[in-house]
Amino acid sequence: MLNPNDLPAPFSHPEILTGPAQISIQNFNLWYGKAQALHNINLPVLQHAITSFIGPSGCGKSTLLRSINRLNDLIDNISVTGDIKIGERSVYERHLDVTSLRKRIGMVFQKSNPFPMSIYENVCYPLRISGISQRNILDEAVETSLRSAALWDEVKDRLKRSALDLSGGQQQRLCIARAIAGNPEVLLMDEPCSALDPISTAKIEELIAEMRGRFTVVIVTHSMSQASRVSDQTAFFYLGRLIEAGPTKRLFESPHTKATQDYISGRFG
Amino acid sequence: MFGSSKMKSDSQSLSNGAPKPSVLFKTAVRIRSKAHSNATEGVPWIWVCAGALVTILLLIAGMFGIIIAQGISALWPKSVIQLQHDSQTVVGMSMRTEDSENTETGQPESKVLVYQANRDFGMNEFAFVPAAKIGTSDKPAQIWFAERAEWGPFIGRIVSPESAGAADLNAGQVKDLIGSAAVRYKEIKALEKGPLADLNTDIEELRLKKRATERHLELGELSAAEASAKISAIENQLSDLQTKHASVSEKVQTLRAADEAVKATLIAPNGQTKTLPASQLLNAYLPNQLSVPEKIGIFMSRLWSFVSDEPREANTEGGVFPALFGTVAMTLFMTMAVLPVGVMSAVYMREIAQQGTLVSLLRIAVNNLAGVPSIVYGIFGVGFFCYTVGVSVDQLFFQDKLPNPTFGTGGILWASLTLSLLTVPVVIVSTEEALSAVPRSLREASYGCGATRMQTLWNIVLPKAVPGVMTGLILAMARAVGEVAPLLMTGVVKLAPALPVDGHFPFFHLERSFMHLGFHIYDLGFQSRSTELSRPMVFASTSLLVGVVLLLNFVAIKIRSQLRKRFEGRGAF
Numbered sequence: 001m002l003n004p005n006d007l008p009a010p011f012s013h014p015e016i017l018t019g020p021a022q023i024s025i026q027n028f029n030l031w032y033g034k035a036q037a038l039h040n041i042n043l044p045v046l047q048h049a050i051t052s053f054i055g056p057s058g059c060g061k062s063t064l065l066r067s068i069n070r071l072n073d074l075i076d077n078i079s080v081t082g083d084i085k086i087g088e089r090s091v092y093e094r095h096l097d098v099t100s101l102r103k104r105i106g107m108v109f110q111k112s113n114p115f116p117m118s119i120y121e122n123v124c125y126p127l128r129i130s131g132i133s134q135r136n137i138l139d140e141a142v143e144t145s146l147r148s149a150a151l152w153d154e155v156k157d158r159l160k161r162s163a164l165d166l167s168g169g170q171q172q173r174l175c176i177a178r179a180i181a182g183n184p185e186v187l188l189m190d191e192p193c194s195a196l197d198p199i200s201t202a203k204i205e206e207l208i209a210e211m212r213g214r215f216t217v218v219i220v221t222h223s224m225s226q227a228s229r230v231s232d233q234t235a236f237f238y239l240g241r242l243i244e245a246g247p248t249k250r251l252f253e254s255p256h257t258k259a260t261q262d263y264i265s266g267r268f269g
Numbered sequence: 270m271f272g273s274s275k276m277k278s279d280s281q282s283l284s285n286g287a288p289k290p291s292v293l294f295k296t297a298v299r300i301r302s303k304a305h306s307n308a309t310e311g312v313p314w315i316w317v318c319a320g321a322l323v324t325i326l327l328l329i330a331g332m333f334g335i336i337i338a339q340g341i342s343a344l345w346p347k348s349v350i351q352l353q354h355d356s357q358t359v360v361g362m363s364m365r366t367e368d369s370e371n372t373e374t375g376q377p378e379s380k381v382l383v384y385q386a387n388r389d390f391g392m393n394e395f396a397f398v399p400a401a402k403i404g405t406s407d408k409p410a411q412i413w414f415a416e417r418a419e420w421g422p423f424i425g426r427i428v429s430p431e432s433a434g435a436a437d438l439n440a441g442q443v444k445d446l447i448g449s450a451a452v453r454y455k456e457i458k459a460l461e462k463g464p465l466a467d468l469n470t471d472i473e474e475l476r477l478k479k480r481a482t483e484r485h486l487e488l489g490e491l492s493a494a495e496a497s498a499k500i501s502a503i504e505n506q507l508s509d510l511q512t513k514h515a516s517v518s519e520k521v522q523t524l525r526a527a528d529e530a531v532k533a534t535l536i537a538p539n540g541q542t543k544t545l546p547a548s549q550l551l552n553a554y555l556p557n558q559l560s561v562p563e564k565i566g567i568f569m570s571r572l573w574s575f576v577s578d579e580p581r582e583a584n585t586e587g588g589v590f591p592a593l594f595g596t597v598a599m600t601l602f603m604t605m606a607v608l609p610v611g612v613m614s615a616v617y618m619r620e621i622a623q624q625g626t627l628v629s630l631l632r633i634a635v636n637n638l639a640g641v642p643s644i645v646y647g648i649f650g651v652g653f654f655c656y657t658v659g660v661s662v663d664q665l666f667f668q669d670k671l672p673n674p675t676f677g678t679g680g681i682l683w684a685s686l687t688l689s690l691l692t693v694p695v696v697i698v699s700t701e702e703a704l705s706a707v708p709r710s711l712r713e714a715s716y717g718c719g720a721t722r723m724q725t726l727w728n729i730v731l732p733k734a735v736p737g738v739m740t741g742l743i744l745a746m747a748r749a750v751g752e753v754a755p756l757l758m759t760g761v762v763k764l765a766p767a768l769p770v771d772g773h774f775p776f777f778h779l780e781r782s783f784m785h786l787g788f789h790i791y792d793l794g795f796q797s798r799s800t801e802l803s804r805p806m807v808f809a810s811t812s813l814l815v816g817v818v819l820l821l822n823f824v825a826i827k828i829r830s831q832l833r834k835r836f837e838g839r840g841a842f
Contacts, residue, residue, distance in 0.1 A: 071713060103719030113710040115729055116836040126718040129728070162835070175714070182718065 022047035022186065022216040023068060027082035030063060030072070037063050039241045040082070045233070050208060050217040052227040052248070055237035056263070061220045064237070065188050067091075068218065069105040070098050086186065103130065106179030106215075110191040112171035114163035114178075119155050122163045122174055126182035141181050149177035150207055169200025176207060180215070187211060189219040193226065205230050224264055228252050236260050333815065340812030343805030344571045346564050348556045349412050349424055351538075352383065353404040359396050360412065360538040361385035361424060362556075366400060382801075389420040390537035395801055408557040411437055415535075415553035417545075421582055421802075426536040427553065430544045438533075443553050446533055450548035453528045460521050468514045470773055472507065477669040479503045484669065575809060584763065584793055585803045589810055591765055595681070595783035596750060596817060598769055602685035602779070603692065603749050604742065610689070611696030611745075612738060618697070619704045620726055632701075639694035647755030650687030655679055655759060675780050679760030681769045682779035687759045688752060692745035699744065703737020704730060733836055739829035743822055750818050753787035761788045763796075786814040 023045035030038040038060045045051045053061035066072045068084055070091055084091045091101055103126065114122050121128075123145050124138045132138065142159070146152040151173045155166070163174055172192060179187060189208070193201040208230045211217050221227050227234050228248055235245035236259075244251060244260045255261045347362045361383040368379045380397040388394055415423045427438050438446070479500060486496040529546040536542045554567055578588025614635075622628050659676035667675040676682070707730050715725040753761075762782045769781045790810045793803040 069717065071717060074713070074716065099719045099721050101719075102717060105717075107714075107717035109710060109713065109717075111710055113708070113714040115711060115714065116733055125715075125720075125728070129718060129720045129724045178714075178718065 022086065023218070024085045025064070025068075025082075026085070028064070028067070028084060029081045030060075030067060031079045032075070033077045037240050038067075041242050043235055043242055043245055045216060045218060047216050048213050049232040050212055050219065050230055051233040051235065052231035053218065053220045053235050053237060054222075054224060054227050054263070055243075057222075058239075059237040060240040061235075061237045062190055065190055065218060065220050068186070068188060069102050069107055071102075071107070073098065103182055104184050105186045105188060106182065106184040108172070108175050108179050108187070108189040108192045111195050112168060112175050114166070114171050114174050116162070116164060118160045119163045119166070119174060120159040123177050123181050125178060130182070142177075145177040145181040146174075148180055148207075148210070149173045150203065151177055167200075169196050169203060172196060172200065172204060173207065176204070180211075185216060187215040187217045189217065191220050191222060194222060201226075224252075236263060238263070336808060336815060337812050339805075339808035340810075341568075343809040344568055344575060346414070346554065346556055346559060346567045346571075348408055348559075349414060350383070350406055351409050351412075352381070352398055352406050354398055354402040358538065359383050359385065359398055360409075361396065364395075367397075385538075386414075386422040386424045387537045387539075390423075390425075390535075390539060390541040390543065392537060392539055394421070394799070410555070410557050412555065412557065413443070413553050414556045416551045416586070418549050418551060418581065421586065423535050423537070423550075425538055427550075428534045428536060430532045430534045440555060440558075443533075443550075446531070446547045447550050447553060450528065450531065450546075450550065453524065454548050457521060457524050457528065460517060460524070464517050465514070465521065467773075468510055468517065472510050472514065475503055475507045475510065479507075480669045576813065580764065583797060584789065585797055585799075585806055589784075589786065589789060589806075589813065591768060592784040592786045592789040592810070593813065593817065594768055594770075595761075595765065596786045596814070597821075599681055599685050599688070599756075599783065599785065600746055600750050600821065602681065603688045604746060606686055607689035607693050607696055607745055608738075608742060611693045611741070612700050614693070615697045615700035615704060616726065616731070619701045620722075620730065635694045635697050639698070642754075643691055643752050644754045646687050646691045647758040650683055650690070650755055651679070651758040654683040654686055659683065679758065679762075679782055680780040681760055681783045684756050684760040684783070687755045688749045691752065691755060692749050695745045695748065696738070696741040699741025700734065700738050703734035703740075706737065707733045736829050736833045736836065739825060739832065743825040743829070746821055746825065747818060750814070750821060751787060753785070753791060756785055756788060761785045763788075763792050786810055786817065790814065 025041050025043045025045070028038060028041040029036065041064060053065065055061050063072065067080065068086075068091065072078050080092065086101075086104070090096075106126075115125060117125075120138075120142055123142045124132075127138055127141055143152060143156075146155065151170060154170060155161075155174075163171065166174060172195075176192070192208075193204050196204065205226060208217060208219065212232070219227075219231065231248045233245065234248045234251045236243045236251070236255075238259055244255060244257050246256075251260065252264055255264060349360060350363055352359045364382040364384050366379050366381050368377060370376070371378045379400045381400055381403070383396045383398055385392050385394060385396055411426070413423070413425060413427050415427065417423055427443055428436065429438055429442075482491065482496055482499045482503070485491045486493065491499070528548050531547045532544050533547045533550060534542055534544045552570070554563075559567065575588045576593060577590050579590055580592075581587035618628055618631060655676075655678055659674070659678065659680075662676040663671060663674055711729050711733065712725055715729045720728070760782045762784060765782055765784045767778070767781060769778050769783050770776060771778065790807055793810065794800065794807045797803040
């Protein structure tokens with residue numbers, strides 16, 4: 001088994017695909033109170049590509065994901081050092097309007113969490129809170145988003161019905177539609193398929209694949225097969241450290257570290 | 270193959286060496302005791318818990334059963350019996366039998382309590398008849414039971430005044446008599462409550478205007494010439510109105526005189542007679558000639574007049590409409606006051622304030638507030654609302670009516686506000702619980718879309734918490750409807766001259782004192798001339814109060830389940 005002391009020095013130059021980086025995480029550390037959860041993370045995330053974060057439970061991958069849209073702000077006693085940049089701007093910039101930051105970043109959660117409203121209102125929620133109320137704009141955004149989430153044909157006749165009447169897989173696709181309705185640059189997905197059956201999972205993976213080229217997608221997953229199927233770039237985390245990052249195919253076929261090798265071959269985690 | 274061979278061997282063993290019954294019995298006992306020790310462990314505890322629940326249910330069912338049964342029997346038309354004892358005749362309604370000791374002999378004896386009514390015929394309303402001494406007992410057919418506007422009910426004969434005592438009026442004649450009197454009564458009431466009441470209001474308004482002008486003159490805000498011009502204009506209007514008032518009153522007087530000319534003569538069982546205007550008789554029936562459907566009809570009409578009429582005879586007769594109205598109106602005003610304040614406080618404590626020692630202390634304080642005796646709130650209400658806020662309001666806005674207080678005394682507004690103080694902890698606590706039960710994932714979804722804290726609160730958290738808030742509101746209403754002690758000081762009265770809501774501008778008269786069912790019950794039960802006399806009304810009013818509480822709760826629960834449906838799927842928006 002791995003001992004934290006045997007781990008290599010924090011990964012400083014991850015090997016990446018060529019292309020412009022959309023998100024760059026630089027020397028990022030995070031503490032819950034006095035416990036350090038993330039240790040000196042350095043990772044560029046490619047624009048319009050799909051990046052997956054893998055690693056055993058508690059390795060900090062979700063924490064890092066939620067640091068990108070500053071959802072961790074909701075938790076008391078969090079402190080960070082280092083920086084995360086989206087484009088040229090730091091998300092931890094002083095006087096940054098967090099809500100406008102989050103409007104540029106869509107997020108899909110582990111458990112589907114539609115609002116207790118109609119399907120229509122769920123999808124146009126990001127627009128409504130931005131103060132958009134023109135019917136034609138909302139209608140168009142709802143249709144486009146639902147089509148992108150492959151849900152339009154299933155719900156187009158019952159847009160006014162409660163979103164809670166949908167099945168689990170449909171609810172998760174609705175959440176994806178909601179996340180992209182505001183036309184964000186980045187889409188964060190926190191284990192989006194962990195509560196779904198294989199068929200729904202396949203549908204969502206298909207959707208994620210279609211996002212390539214439109215959004216910068218970061219997906220946290222427990223399923224290594226999912227990571228290898230959908231992502232272009234993979235980052236492996238262990239005990240709050242980034243162990244290895246690189247093109248997905250390379251990382252799975254010839255990992256550089258023993259820890260990665262052990263994890264992807266299922267020897268721990 | 271296996272099964273059949275085994276069955277065969279079993280049947281052989283049964284037929285060959287069948288075990289004796291005692292052995293079978295022992296086996297059964299052993300199996301049962303084994304089962305007892307393993308599978309049904311803790312059975313006595315289950316029985317104790319179930320017993321506790323059943324006891325409570327029986328007590329509650331018994332309480333409602335007694336109250337409602339007594340309430341129904343108060344309105345049910347009873348038959349009139351005629352008892353002979355010791356050469357005396359007692360006519361009346363048998364109320365109940367009481368066991369007691371004879372004061373002279375010390376022997377136990379039972380007495381029948383008979384309600385004789387006829388207070389103004391030189392008779393006792395109630396008579397105790399020793400059961401042992403009753404000679405004959407029968408139910409005379411031709412005996413009337415009549416409710417009257419004054420002096421309570423009458424039991425006896427109704428005859429026409431011209432041929433006094435000669436012949437009883439038949440049922441149709443009595444019905445006509447009462448029916449035509451009711452028409453005339455309605456006509457008079459329509460005049461009194463319509464034009465006459467309007468004129469009175471206008472005259473009062475003008476009088477206040479005149480006083481205000483006089484006050485302005487004293488303060489030097491008006492010159493003498495202006496003031497006198499104004500006053501003379503007002504006086505002109507006033508005299509005009511007074512002429513109108515006089516003509517309407519005269520009309521009323523004429524109608525009254527015509528009404529009183531139609532008379533009926535009552536003959537009590539003791540032979541005394543009394544001739545009175547027919548309109549004094551509100552309804553009358555022959556209790557011993559009623560079929561069951563007729564009895565049900567009379568019961569229904571009495572039930573209707575009980576909830577829709579005003580009280581008579583110091584509240585011991587007639588209806589309870591003003592009390593019912595006051596109870597419901599006060600509860601609704603209280604709800605309107607408590608809901609926004611309670612919800613906003615809870616939102617601040619749970620969603621906005623920094624959680625820490627101060628908020629924890631505040632929370633404990635709010636919880637403790639729910640345990641403060643209601644009389645304390647009453648004292649606070651009268652001291653703060655009536656005598657501090659109310660008096661200031663009077664001095665600022667109702668100067669012309671002083672020294673008569675408007676808001677500076679008890680009224681439905683102050684009573685509602687006092688009760689909302691009393692119930693606000695309940696609303697705060699349940700709202701806080703509802704807010705904390707809103708899943709974190711929903712808030713995160715909203716924040717993740719870029720919503721601000723206020724947008725999240727308003728669009729996601731509050732709607733989701735509404736059913737929980739409704740639970741708090743139901744509890745608050747249930748407590749407020751039943752509360753009497755704080756009302757005693759803050760505006761409830763035995764008999765209110767006018768309802769707090771009526772057709773005169775501004776329609777809601779929140780300064781008015783009001784009647785309340787809870788206080789009505791207390792007043793009837795403990796403050797009336799005769800507890801025996803008011804007993805049926807006490808039970809009927811109590812049943813009604815229980816009914817009002819159940820109805821209000823039912824409505825609130827219905828609304829809540831509708832909302833729940835909406836927020837938990839299976840419903841359209």
